[in-house]
Amino acid sequence: MTMRFGLTEEQQELMAAVRRLVERRAGDQDLRRVIAEEPGYDDGLWRAMTEQIGVAALAVPEQYGGAGFTSLETHLVLEVLGAALTPSPLLGSGVLATQALLLAAEPGDCERLLPALAAGERVAALAWADAAGRWRLDGSDVRATGTDDRWRLSGSARLVLDGSAADVLLVVATTPAGPGLFEVAPGTAGVTRTPTPALDPTLRFATVELDDAPAAALALEARAALARLSSVAAVAVTALQVGGAQRALDDTVAHLKEREQFGRPLGSFQALKHRVADVLVSVETARSVSWAAAWAAARNAPDLGEEAARAKAWCGEAFEHAAGEMIQLHGGIGITWEHRAQLYFKRAHATAHLFGSAREHLRALAPI
Template identity: 65%
Template sequence: MYFALTDEQQELVRTVRSLVGKRAGSLDLRAAVATDPGYDEELWRALCEEIGAAALAVPEEYGGAGFSYLETHLVLEELGAGLTPSPLLGSGVLATQALLLSGASDACRRLLPALADGSSRAALVWADTEGRWPLAGSGVTATPGEPWRLDGRATLVLDGVGADLLVVVATTASGPGLFEVLPGHEGTAVAATPGVDLTLRFADVEFTGAPARLLTADAAELLPRLRAVGAIATTALQTGAAQRALDLTVAYLKERVQFGRPLGSFQALKHRCAHMLVAVETARSMSWAAAWSVANAQDTVERQAALAKSWCSDAFSMVAGEMVQLHGGIAITWEHDAHLYFKRAHATAQLFGRAAEHRRALIPQR
């Protein structure tokens, strides 16, 4: 099968790349990370208003653009290339997909339009205190009543600080459920958690009798799909960053002269770059195939997620490590971006399951 992007999808990629590049000229990565929200608010507003980045995978009936997840995936890949921090993964993918998968049409009509146009941000609260995304629920328990009450703690909440809405996976007496909580209500405490990757913002969320609105009491079937979508979206960031790491390394080897010759002319280094290229191209193929399965609602989404996440995590880690090695001493300086790609590789390798966990999931159970 020959798989390639359509003309419209290619134009989307070019537009996002141009917009991100122009904005980076006035507010670079380090300056954006140092702001209170942790990302360039002007860029995020432009992505939502000019491109509709957060609306691409939202149906038109809920105020979206009515495209598919694949288009969102392509935007994530471009943002990943520049390590561009934004709420797209946390709000535009994780929380938005959780609402769509819940089947709560009234809640979708009420909440998704603001998420789609970027005027509101949401965060998915799920990972337990061990940093895992359990399919049986979470470290948060829900007690029925009017309203429901939530108790417990969740970690690794992407863009949790400053979110206007929390979509919470909680354990009920009958199994996992999905709830809506507005930050700032009584019994809800959100605290920023420092991470190795400065471009990703995490938070811990603790509930103490926090009032919540039930979205669905039967989330057992949607959680595997939601975790798979999270893993696949992460591979978009990994693939984009791996490609940029390769490009920067090749450019450096062409410019850096040693022993009277460009470093790139040495055959041993050519071989290492060739291995990096193979890793990047195969990672992109795996990532796009998984994104296509989500966009077309295939039954193989969870398997594709395991294949893509395991491969892309290892590929990006290898490419980032080679980037540091081939840049020599400058790669470990704060001023150079190589260490940022290395940190992004290690951080995203943990998100939604490590490579070894996904490979184990692919082994048939006897």
């Protein structure tokens, strides 16, 4: 007996609806202009996706104002956004911050914070990475002091996705009891947010500095929740990678069909066919591995950590392969600012290191 995994009709229509909305908006908004201005994404498109489709509400339970689906549906939306390099708060707010609350916070805090995030009315950012850019399960470079409802945070967190524009800051801090999750008001005294230059201009990062900043404790023992969150984050990034790799492949094939050399389309040369075929195999395999990990995340499978590590390692290398061939097979134009190939190349290399490199995840699968 064989098992066949495929998307449902509703999931396919979800991806098609997001794709149509993105393509329609892309005709009116230039990507380079959008990423050069604050907040770094098309706010009109974000409102349309959250109000018309409910992309930020997909994985949020209905009792917290969500649609009551699973993280698999959010994963499919991220794949579509990854294909178009669409900047949005979905990864930072709709996945990282939302899942942090669902995994670690008490029901009362979820009832207070999640409805606005699910509706897209507010954007949240998760501050966790230390000075080396690592998500440590034992805490972070931020220290929490205090008792009961009187907590103060001091320290810094790097690589805070959408941290400059977020309305809500969720901070992982080290407490005497272990790693905890805290809520900090961005405009309060002792909070400084500094934009951080990134290789990929479609992703916005910030460094958050906390100097005796007041905070509300959401969870004082969050080690288990953070362990799962790190896997969820890695899986979500693979959706962006698969979408980007697929578009890189599609654009390269279209270019080889149109561009001629010696009176023949470039795509007719056997050597180039072989190179494109290799990319096709890696992209299709990456999609299968990514979907398998997303399925494990949606079901809270016991082997989620292994599936996430396997997917992040494979999909990162597949995207780098597809983007590298895109640059090579487009020739000189592929590296120019006017062509999008260089943006896919930058996205591939940036996401390869985001939430763990392939080497780190492979080491987790087979420690030596």
